[in-house]
Amino acid sequence: MSADAPLLVVKDLTVSFRSDEGLVRAVGGISFSVEQREIVGVVGESGSGKSQTLLAIMGLIDSPNAIVSGSIRFMGQEL
Structure with a gap:
């Protein structure tokens, strides 16, 4: 990972x-990046998908009824 590449x-x-x-969509096709040394907060109304977004990024959605799609790269590695 180069020094100027995004962290996430x-x-x-x-x-x-x-x-x-x-099928109930909890998070609908979001995209963003977090640069190195950047501090980010996730805010939104109740039920807007904040927790599901962060759980998906961490790989912690454990429900057999869940469908997660998209691309998540951390330090250049696909998660």
Whole structure:
């Protein structure tokens, strides 16, 4: 990873869950990057997908009903 490369790059992240009513999208295709030495806060209304976004980035969505798609790169490595 070069010194000027972003630390984290998220592209088109989508998190959906299967339910009895069908597919429910919790996060809809977000993209962002975090540069080295940058501090970032995630804010939004209740139910806007903040927790699901961060859980997906950390690989901690453990539900068999979850569908996670998109690209997450940390320090140049695809997660």
